[in-house]
Amino acid sequence: MGEKERNVDKIERAVNDFGGLVRDFRLKNNLSLLDWSEIVGYSSSYCWRIENDKRNPDMDTRVVFLTKGMCWSTEDIYGYLEWVISKKVLEKN
Numbered sequence: 001m002g003e004k005e006r007n008v009d010k011i012e013r014a015v016n017d018f019g020g021l022v023r024d025f026r027l028k029n030n031l032s033l034l035d036w037s038e039i040v041g042y043s044s045s046y047c048w049r050i051e052n053d054k055r056n057p058d059m060d061t062r063v064v065f066l067t068k069g070m071c072w073s074t075e076d077i078y079g080y081l082e083w084v085i086s087k088k089v090l091e092k093n
Helices: 003-016 018-028 033-040 044-051 059-069 074-092
Strands: none
Touching (some): 059 074
């Protein structure tokens, strides 16, 4: 699988399973909830609620998690935002 396909897969996962993506990234990188919360600047309890689908974070929070926490590129963030917007348009129609 090429890099472009991997990027599409991670963007799709971020749109459809944001909390799971964050949790898997954190665990893969051996980060505790406290470590993660310090990186992204949110409380560990809030991060836990996001990971376990108890909270639906706003777009600003999602972008912070993806950029500060997971080091997503500007291109990946644009792709993510485009995908979210497209999904919302389709849901309205």
